[in-house]
Amino acid sequence: MLRVPLCTLLLLSAPLLLGAAHGFHNVSRRTFELDYNQDRFLKDGLPFRYISGSIHYFRIPRFYWEDRLLKMKMAGLNAIQMYVPWNFHEPQPGQYEFSGDRDVEYFIHLAHKLGLLVILRPGPYICAEWDMGGLPAWLLEKESIVLRSSDPDYLAAVDKWLTVLLPKMKPLLYQNGGPIITVQVENEYGSYFACDYDYLRFLAHRFRYHLGNDVLLFTTDGANENFLRCGTLQGLYATVDFGAVKNITQAFLIQRKFEPKGPLINSEFYTGWLDHWGEPHYTVKTEIVAASLYDLLARGASVNLYMFIGGTNFAYWNGANIPYAAQPTSYDYDAPLSEAGDLTEKYFALRNVIQKFKDVPKGPIPPSTPKFAYGKVALRKFKTVAEALDVLCPNGPVRSRYPLTFIQVKQYFGYVLYRTTLPQECNGSMPIFSSPFNGVRDRAYVAVDGVPQGILERNRVISLDIQGKAGAVLDILVENMGRVNYGRGINDFKGLISNMTLNFSILTNWTIFPLDTEAAVRTHLGAWEARDEGHHDGRLTFGSSNFTLPTFYVGNFSIPSGIPDLPQDTFIQFPGWTKGQVWINGFNLGRYWPARGPQVTLFVPRHILTTSAPNNITVLELERSPCSDGTSELCTVEFVDRPIIGRSLAISGPFPDRSGQDWWLNPL
């Protein structure tokens, strides 16, 4: 770690520490400044512009951080741009996590070691297609909180977090011997409704307080005057973001309106685009990205390519947009490096463009990692969620007359089971309603007396006919599919957020089971206990619906011996399965949903696999597996050696709207 925080210390040690490694012309002082006269940056007093790429350490296992950074370096980039997601580091109020895959300081240290500068975007809001835009869900414990504003409770939590994070970043600033050249305040704040300058002023003040007066602070907004009006502040250098455009001068007119002098900066030049379940996988043609990058660089602009590598939304970390559409597990983004870190045609094309403007490092580019098809693995039905409640909810349920949200039962991710009894007989034409609209967040798997009834889904299905006797047990398993990360909808409460009704009367007397799926999977869902009780017969009832009960399936596979260099990365697919969650050796790989798509395979990084014991697979299938009908005891998943992210659609602009506002500018 870099531990040279003081300028006075640097004056003595800089030639030794830094001069040799970086070949600075003026080693007496490390500076990074705006040159308003010449519309550029000055780094150590010399003209500078960055050609940067976005990488999210939180979407890449630590095991692969160096490999990905080195590939970025070899593409000719001189900087990386990175967010810090608050909710990844403070999962519970006051409980901080900065080790392993969350060791942000180590990640920055690696970038520094490879000679890459860092553009830091510490939020506190980051968007990023990440759960709640990086804000911790526990902020919603104050139900009326106005996020991203001067709401005093929000500011108090932000202040506490910045007091933890920013002092860790301070020694990593360029002025202090580290790689961080600039720091972004908030993120596209101008496209949020609040337009609260006091909030921006508060942040600017806290950033200055913790990081000092020398660091260059900036803002980023969509290249639209309305956005910059609410997103910019005196003392924060205003930059813009936009994808491939015909006329770069035109695109920068908005930045020029707010910053008449100084470097032109596109902070998010889109190399691809984000996906949602149920839509095609979006791509942007290499030629279009390459041509526009050429124009940007020829114009003398500093640019950050968003994304240079997208990575993976492991576990439950994906975000969503409104009208509710969750992002899939893959964040491939059609970026120059694929989700799995592989070199693409786009990588080489963009490297060729960069090469026209600066030297790119000589020497071999690290190759794409080898992939291995481990083949089919048989899984067996193990337990339904209802059968595993003792291990999934060891502390027991919460009782409440009316439904409680996830936040109210202090569960932030995954699944909660809501249980009550039917007050009257229902003969199959008696719907339960989630009311008002969108009371189910986000998807509910409904059963009566262990007989599956069907599904309720936010924005899509709000009523369901059910069948059962008076007094029958009604189970509603609710899945949080990811919190909205953009726009007004970020106060995204999960669970049953309104009353359920049956024949217009409110269902009451709920027993609510918060499910600790992660801990249960780590203890093999209490496998030892199951052996004592005798083996589950594996048959599942359909009822009149076409669904089965949410069920865990388990299996294992060994890495073949006699083949060198195993284990290798792989991809898992779910032929005939519908929707669920998958873990390998307790590592939560994310959601699969081939029935809706576009994503078909999930990336499995090799560091979670072992050759020393069988690798355990746990699948929670929420709807229907290929062996659900009981004709077969075994279901199979399959490991293949290439990804299938799904049917794709090349965008040539305008980009699909994510906000209901036309933020896109002048597309090709």
Ligand SMILES: *[C@@H]1O[C@H](CO)[C@@H](O)[C@H](O)[C@H]1NC(C)=O
């Ligand atoms: C080194 O940088 C300092 C501060 O920017 C400047 O005052 C000084 O003139 C520079 N020295 C040389 C040799 O360029």
Ligand SMILES: *[C@@H]1O[C@H](CO)[C@@H](O)[C@H](O)[C@H]1NC(C)=O
């Ligand atoms: C690009 O836009 C600028 C500013 O609007 C304009 O002056 C220029 O003519 C445009 N160039 C082309 C090739 O259209």
Ligand SMILES: *[C@@H]1O[C@H](CO)[C@@H](O)[C@H](O)[C@H]1NC(C)=O
């Ligand atoms: C259920 O009961 C309602 C009202 O008693 C009746 O109209 C309807 O036909 C019944 N449906 C079935 C499927 O039995």
Ligand SMILES: *[C@@H]1O[C@H](CO)[C@@H](O)[C@H](O)[C@H]1NC(C)=O
């Ligand atoms: C359910 O209805 C009751 C009675 O009208 C009301 O007090 C309660 O706030 C409602 N709960 C939710 C979650 O809407």
Ligand SMILES: *[C@@H]1O[C@H](CO)[C@@H](O)[C@H](O)[C@H]1NC(C)=O
């Ligand atoms: C629905 O409720 C009304 C009164 O609230 C009652 O008259 C009716 O019989 C109920 N319908 C069924 C099918 O139970």
Ligand SMILES: *[C@@H]1O[C@H](CO)[C@@H](O)[C@H](O)[C@H]1NC(C)=O
């Ligand atoms: C409420 O639920 C509990 C547990 O399921 C049950 O024992 C009790 O009888 C129910 N009370 C009412 C009023 O339905």
Ligand SMILES: *[C@@H]1O[C@H](CO)[C@@H](O)[C@H](O)[C@H]1NC(C)=O
């Ligand atoms: C039930 O679902 C399966 C798999 O999605 C589908 O192939 C089948 O046609 C469905 N059957 C009915 C009756 O909807």
Ligand SMILES: *[C@@H]1O[C@H](CO)[C@@H](O)[C@H](O)[C@H]1NC(C)=O
């Ligand atoms: C591993 O899978 C095999 C079948 O492939 C099964 O016989 C064995 O019990 C499994 N082991 C564990 C620990 O689940």
Ligand SMILES: *[C@@H]1O[C@H](CO)[C@@H](O)[C@H](O)[C@H]1NC(C)=O
């Ligand atoms: C898989 O589960 C079995 C049985 O619980 C255990 O012995 C084995 O160590 C597990 N494998 C791994 C890689 O954790």
